[in-house]
Amino acid sequence: xxxxxxxxxxxxxxxxxxxxxxxxxxxxxxxxxxxxxxxxxxxxxxxxxxxxxxxxxxxxxxxxxxxxxxxxxxxxxxxxxxxxxxxxxxxxxxxxxxxxxxxxxxxxxxxxxxxxxxxxxxxxxxxxxxxxxxxxxxxxxxxxxxxxxxxxxxxxxxxxxxxxxxxxxxxxxxxxxxxxxxxxxxxxxxxxxxxxxxxxxxxxxxxxxxxxxxxxxxxxxxxxxxxxxxxxxxxxxxxxxxxxxxxxxxxxxxxxxxxxxxxxxxxxxxxxxxxxxxxxxxxxxxxxxxxxxxxxxxxxxxxxxxxxxxxxxxxxxxxxxxxxxxxxxxxxxxxxxxxxxxxxxxxxxxxxxxxxxxxxxxxxxxxxxxxxxxxxxxxxxxxxxxxxxxxxxxxxxxxxxx
Amino acid sequence: xxxxxxxxxxxxxxxxxxxxxxxxxxxxxxxxxxxxxxxxxxxxxxxxxxxxxxxxxxxxxxxxxxxxxxxxxxxxxxxxxxxxxxxxxxxxxxxxxxxxxxxxxxxxxxxxxxxxxxxxxxxxxxxxxxxxxxxxxxxxxxxxxxxxxxxxxxxxxxxxxxxxxxxxxxxxxxxxxxxxxxxxxxxxxxxxxxxxxxxxxxxxxxxxxxxxxxxxxxxxxxxxxxxxxxxxxxxxxxxxxxxxxxxxxxxxxxxxxxxxxxxxxxxxxxxxxxxxxxxxxxxxxxxxxxxxxxxxxxxxxxxxxxxxxxxxxxxxxxxxxxxxxxxxxxxxxxxxxxxxxxxxxxxxxxxxxxxxxxxxxxxxxxxxxxxxxxxxxxxxxxxxxxxxx
Numbered sequence: 001x002x003x004x005x006x007x008x009x010x011x012x013x014x015x016x017x018x019x020x021x022x023x024x025x026x027x028x029x030x031x032x033x034x035x036x037x038x039x040x041x042x043x044x045x046x047x048x049x050x051x052x053x054x055x056x057x058x059x060x061x062x063x064x065x066x067x068x069x070x071x072x073x074x075x076x077x078x079x080x081x082x083x084x085x086x087x088x089x090x091x092x093x094x095x096x097x098x099x100x101x102x103x104x105x106x107x108x109x110x111x112x113x114x115x116x117x118x119x120x121x122x123x124x125x126x127x128x129x130x131x132x133x134x135x136x137x138x139x140x141x142x143x144x145x146x147x148x149x150x151x152x153x154x155x156x157x158x159x160x161x162x163x164x165x166x167x168x169x170x171x172x173x174x175x176x177x178x179x180x181x182x183x184x185x186x187x188x189x190x191x192x193x194x195x196x197x198x199x200x201x202x203x204x205x206x207x208x209x210x211x212x213x214x215x216x217x218x219x220x221x222x223x224x225x226x227x228x229x230x231x232x233x234x235x236x237x238x239x240x241x242x243x244x245x246x247x248x249x250x251x252x253x254x255x256x257x258x259x260x261x262x263x264x265x266x267x268x269x270x271x272x273x274x275x276x277x278x279x280x281x282x283x284x285x286x287x288x289x290x291x292x293x294x295x296x297x298x299x300x301x302x303x304x305x306x307x308x309x310x311x312x313x314x315x316x317x318x319x320x321x322x323x324x325x326x327x328x329x330x331x332x333x334x335x336x337x338x339x340x341x342x343x344x345x346x347x348x349x350x351x352x353x354x355x356x357x358x359x360x361x362x363x364x365x366x367x368x369x370x371x372x373x374x375x376x377x378x379x380x381x382x383x384x385x386x387x388x389x390x391x392x393x394x395x396x397x398x399x400x401x402x
Numbered sequence: 403x404x405x406x407x408x409x410x411x412x413x414x415x416x417x418x419x420x421x422x423x424x425x426x427x428x429x430x431x432x433x434x435x436x437x438x439x440x441x442x443x444x445x446x447x448x449x450x451x452x453x454x455x456x457x458x459x460x461x462x463x464x465x466x467x468x469x470x471x472x473x474x475x476x477x478x479x480x481x482x483x484x485x486x487x488x489x490x491x492x493x494x495x496x497x498x499x500x501x502x503x504x505x506x507x508x509x510x511x512x513x514x515x516x517x518x519x520x521x522x523x524x525x526x527x528x529x530x531x532x533x534x535x536x537x538x539x540x541x542x543x544x545x546x547x548x549x550x551x552x553x554x555x556x557x558x559x560x561x562x563x564x565x566x567x568x569x570x571x572x573x574x575x576x577x578x579x580x581x582x583x584x585x586x587x588x589x590x591x592x593x594x595x596x597x598x599x600x601x602x603x604x605x606x607x608x609x610x611x612x613x614x615x616x617x618x619x620x621x622x623x624x625x626x627x628x629x630x631x632x633x634x635x636x637x638x639x640x641x642x643x644x645x646x647x648x649x650x651x652x653x654x655x656x657x658x659x660x661x662x663x664x665x666x667x668x669x670x671x672x673x674x675x676x677x678x679x680x681x682x683x684x685x686x687x688x689x690x691x692x693x694x695x696x697x698x699x700x701x702x703x704x705x706x707x708x709x710x711x712x713x714x715x716x717x718x719x720x721x722x723x724x725x726x727x728x729x730x731x732x733x734x735x736x737x738x739x740x741x742x743x744x745x746x747x748x749x750x751x752x753x754x755x756x757x758x759x760x761x762x763x764x765x766x767x768x769x770x771x772x773x774x775x776x777x778x779x780x781x782x783x784x785x786x787x788x789x790x791x
Contacts (some may be wrong), residue, residue, distance in 0.1 A: 032697070038484025042475065043697045044466040058440065063447040064467045077433070077443045079514065080523050084440045107482060156729055282439060299444060336727040337754070339737035344754060346733055361735070361756070 002048070002066065003141075006133040009050055012071020014135055018052035020086050021074070022134035024254055025066065026296050028126055033106055035113070035121040047297020049254075053086055054078040062297045085281035089257065091137035096251055098144040100127075104164055106147065112168045119178045120152035121171065130254075138256040148384075148391075151178045156332075158203075159384045161391070181332060184357050188348045191358030195328035195351075197374060198362065198401045199319065202381035204330055204347075205309065206394035209237070210385055211336070211343070212366055213264070213274075213304055231268040231370030234311045238263050239274060241289060242306040242393060252289070254300040259289035268370070274302040294388025303387055309396040313376035316398055325351055328360060341367040364401075372402040409451075409543045412469045416455065417545045421476060422491035424544045426452040426657040426693055432536025432556060433513045437522040437529070443513070446536070452657070452693040454491065455480065461489035461678075465697035488681040493547035494659025500552035501647055502654070504576045507555050509535045512577065519586045520561050527564060534558040538650075542659035550659055556650045559585040566590055568722060568740065570609075573777065579648045581775050596741050596749035598718065601789050604741075604755075605716025605769040610723050611784040612776035615706060618731055618759040620778065623690075623703045625673040629731050632763035633670045637712050638784075640667040642674070642690075644704040651704050651778050657691040662704070671763075674701040708781035710768020716785045718743055719771070724754075733758055738790075755788035762786065 002025040013021040025048045032041040050061045052074040059077035061069055106123040125147050132140040148161040151174045160166065160174065200208070231237075241251050241259025252258050255277045264272050275283060276291030279302055291300035313319070323329070330349040337344045343366045348359050364372075377398040384391045409425055416423045428450050435443045453464040455476050460483035462476060513535040521529050534556060541551035559582055560571040570588035572581045606614065622631045623642070634640045644662035646652050655661055658677055665688060675683070676691035679701055692702035724737035737754040769783030 038486055039461050039463055039489075040479040040482045041463045041697055042465070042479060044464070044468075046467065058442045060442060060444040061447070062444050065447055065449055068447065073445065077445055079435070079443050079517070080441045081525075082440045278440070299442065332729075334728075334730050334732065335734045336729075337724060337735040337737050338727070339724040339739065339752065339754070342737075342752075344735045344737065346735060346756075359733075 002131050003133055003139065005066070006131070009069055009071045010133060010135055013050070013052040013074050016052070016054070016072055016075035018054050018075065018135070020088070020135055021050070021052040021071075022132065022138075022256065023048060023050040024293075024297075025131045027129040028296060030124060030126045031106055033110070033123045035116055035123070045296050047295070049293065049297050049299065050074055052078065053084055056081075056083045056085070058082070058084055060299060062299070064297060084278065086277045087280045087287050088136050089138060089287075092139070092256075092258075094140045094252060094258075096140075096142045098163060100143070100145045101164075104145075104147075106165050109165045109168065109171075113171060114168065116171075116175055118182075119175050121175065122150040122152070123165070124148040124150065125165070132252070132254070132256045134256055140252050140256050142252060149174065151175060159386070159391070161384060185332065185348050187357045188359040189357070191328070191351065191360040193326075195360070195362075196326040197323070197328075198349075199323065199327065199329045200399050200401060201329075201331055202396045202398060203383050204333055205396040205399050206307075206383050206385055207333060207336070208343075208364075208366070208369060209307065209309055209394065209396060210304065210387075210392070211338070212369065213307070215341070215366060226270060226273070228270050229268055229371070230270045230367070231265055232311070232373045233268050235265055235268045235370050235373065236263070236310045237265040238308045239288075239290065239304050240306040240308060253291045253305075254293045255287075255291035257287045257289040257291060259305060262288045262290070265370070274304060276300050276302050292390055294390050296389060298388075303390060304392050304394075306393045307395065308380070309394070310380065311373060311376040311397065311399070313378050313397060316377040316379060319375055319377055319398065319400055327351070328358070330360075330362075334359070338366070341365055343369075369401065373399050374402055375400040408469055409549075412472070413543060413545045415473055416476070419473065419477070421455050421457045421473075421480070422545050423453060423455045424491050424494075424542060424546070424658055427539075427541045427543070428452075429539040430536065431509075432534055432538075433509060435513055435517050435522070435533045437517075437531055441517070441522060452697065452699070454699050456489045456491050459485040459487055459489050461486065463697060463699055465693075488678050490677060490681070491544060491546050492658055492660070492677045494542050494544050494550055495655070495661045496548070497550040497552065497654060498661055500654045502552060502554040502575050502650070502652055503537070504555040507535070507557075507577060509537065512557070516557075516559060516586075520559060529561055530564050531561040531569070532558065540653065542655060542657065544659060547659075550655055552654050554650055554652070557582060558650075561585050561588050563590040566593065571776065573650050574648045575650050575652070576648055581648065584774070591748055593740065594747070594749040596718075596743065596747065596751050598738075598741065598751050598753050599790050601787065602718070603714070603716045603785060603787050605714075605719045605771070605783045605785045607719055607721050607783050608771055608774035608781050609776055610720050611708075611781045612774075612779035613723065614736070614757070614762070615708070615779045615781060616777055617726060617728060618734065618757075619671075619763060620703055620706060621731060622671045622759075623674050623701075625675065625679050625701050627673065630760050631671045631673075632760040634667055635764040635766065637710055637767040638763075639709045641665065641707045641709075642667060642688075642703045642705070643707045646705045646707070646775075646780070649705045649775060649778075649780075653704060656689045657693050657699060660687070660689040660691070662689050674703060676701045703778065706779050707773075708779070708784075709773065710782060710784075712768040713770050714767040714785040715744070715770050716783075719783065721748065731759055753790045755790055757788075
């Protein structure tokens with residue numbers, strides 16, 4: 001419905017001298033319940049991002065007041081002596097919609113939930129609609145509905161989600177895990193020795209991997225080291241177009257680019273980086289479909305979608321069975337600090353086969369962390385991490401690090 | 403006027419249905435220019451209406467940008483709420499004074515001039531950074547009393563030396579604020595390397611002190627924080643000050659329309675409150691009602707002002723620190739990046755110290771550098787004993 005109005009805005013921008021223009025409109029209606037608080041919440045949000053490229057200079061308007069945007073205003077903003085470019089795409093008309101059962105609601109879950117104490121639980125349902133239009137005649141409409149559950153154990157929120165609200169059994173399981181984590185950290189005593197090996201849980205692998213990915217797309221791009229060895233031989237990292245069943249629903253990105261399967265690391269070697277349309281032109285690469293905005297109506301930048309990290313390995317039981325008292329199973333991060341490539345962690349974990357909870361301080365070289373992998377679990381686990389408002393699906397194994 | 407008429411009409415209809423309501427409206431009109439690989443100016447125009455409605459002790463909260471069709475939605479949500487006698491809509495207080503708008507500022511001209519002054523268009527690409535200039539209009543309208551509004555001017559500057567991790571930033575409500583000159587005139591020096599280790603007294607520059615306080619101490623004022631709340635030591639004085647003229651985080655009234663005033667923080671830090679939280683926990687209302695972006699009415703500090711009578715000198719001044727990602731704020735590693743010796747020599751260093759925020763608050767002393775404002779925190783340099791490793 002915004003598209004008719006959008007065509008008019010793009011015409012105005014083009015007639016003001018733009019060589020390229022596009023717009024993205026987003027509509028998100030959310031219902032939120034924080035258990036035990038008794039206050040239902042609702043967010044009706046929208047956002048419109050309109051961009052024009054004028055002789056290499058960008059002008060951008062970001063607003064939730066959809067009726068007030070004039071193309072001429074975008075032209076007035078373009079400024080400077082930049083040499084910005086954007087990759088042009090073939091015309092396309094795409095409509096995507098995940099199956100939406102309008103009857104499903106977080107409120108229907110409430111009556112079946114057990115009484116929950118000592119952890120915070122937030123249930124969220126989000127109904128999304130995105131529309132995109134550009135002067136290279138790409139017209140895209142996407143719609144999906146998603147349910148999240150956030151469990152807070154007092155300090156950290158863990159999130160999971162799906163196309164249907166979580167079952168009471170899943171809520172109970174997540175609550176039990178959060179309570180177990182809290183009990184564990186209360187018992188923690190300092191471990192001052194350097195462990196010989198560290199087993200990282202998939203959640204921690206996800207956090208470190210996202211930090212690593214951030215450093216793998218440098219600005220300026222002349223520091224980019226494609227074909228450099230970054231991991232051990234069997235490490236494969238891919239970023240996939242997120243399927244419609246995923247929280248990070250993005251078959252088409254926020255710049256109208258169809259996602260393609262992108263292999264970032266093949267056999268331990270960095271072979272690709274994620275790009276948006278602007279950085280693709282800058283790097284001279286084909287766009288990867290990673291232009292994502294971290295806020296509603298925000299400016300897109302290269303961002304992961306659906307990361308899958310694999311390396312050959314044993315079962316988790318086998319790996320755990322080989323651990324001894326000089327090894328640490330790291331379960332939770334309390335602090336991460338970055339200084340260049342050096343990463344310092346404070347975390348809680350267990351020593352080898354002994355059921356003793358310790359707090360420890362570790363140093364890792366972020367650049368080399370994938371090169372220090374000794375072993376990975378065969379089984380992969382998926383979690384949802386966040387960059388601003390964007391959920392990122394990350395699937396990883398447990399990894400044993402040197 | 404159109405906006406106020408819409409809200410007035412909505413409140414009249416809500417009252418007819420027996421719904422008590424407060425609407426906090428925030429309209430932002432800013433230009434943000436960011437220079438990374440390219441210079442990109444973004445005109446941001448945003449209007450958000452935060453609605454809290456109460457009927458029969460049941461409350462609901464809504465974030466929207468328009469009020470049409472909203473009354474039926476509120477009715478539906480109210481039916482799902484749970485009764486709580488602490489839920490109430492209070493009457494706003496009349497505005498006493500507001501001085502947060504710079505009437506001389508012309509945002510259209512100012513952002514271009516500031517981009518130029520920060521040398522973000524320098525063809526050498528030496529400088530990157532951000533300029534934001536604009537206005538924020540805040541208002542509170544209620545079924546329970548007369549509304550009030552104020553306009554806040556916002557100027558934000560950040561200048562980064564490309565290649566080196568050195569930067570300066572500031573925000574203000576006035577172009578003539580000297581704190582903005584600090585950013586415009588920022589120029590990096592050539593850096594050698596300085597080796598440091600062992601137990602040492604360091605003086606954290608106002609910028610570094612403010613970064614640590616914002617990250618570690620500010621959340622102790624949030625009602626939701628379950629982590630440790632520290633005690634302000636004998637050597638520091640701390641004030642939550644919503645009335646700082648040059649700070650764009652200041653406000654003459656909170657999100658429920660109550661007049662704000664400075665609060666001296668003595669002893670253990672206690673969480674701030676709004677009307678509901680104060681009733682629920684039987685505490686005084688600190689008039690700190692704030693809507694957070696996720697659409698929830700809670701309480702937040704505005705500006706934290708630190709002063710100290712002590713002027714302890716550290717062996718070195720820490721001028722820049724690295725990134726800290728803190729998951730629970732109980733213990734953090736602070737990577738030191740740039741230090742200045744007492745002799746004036748400045749250099750990069752590769753060392754760090756572990757900091758427990760509670761101990762930091764209790765044991766730190768005032769340093770020798772005068773207070774400066776960084777974001778929500780105004781502080782002099784702070785001196786503390788650390789073990790470097």
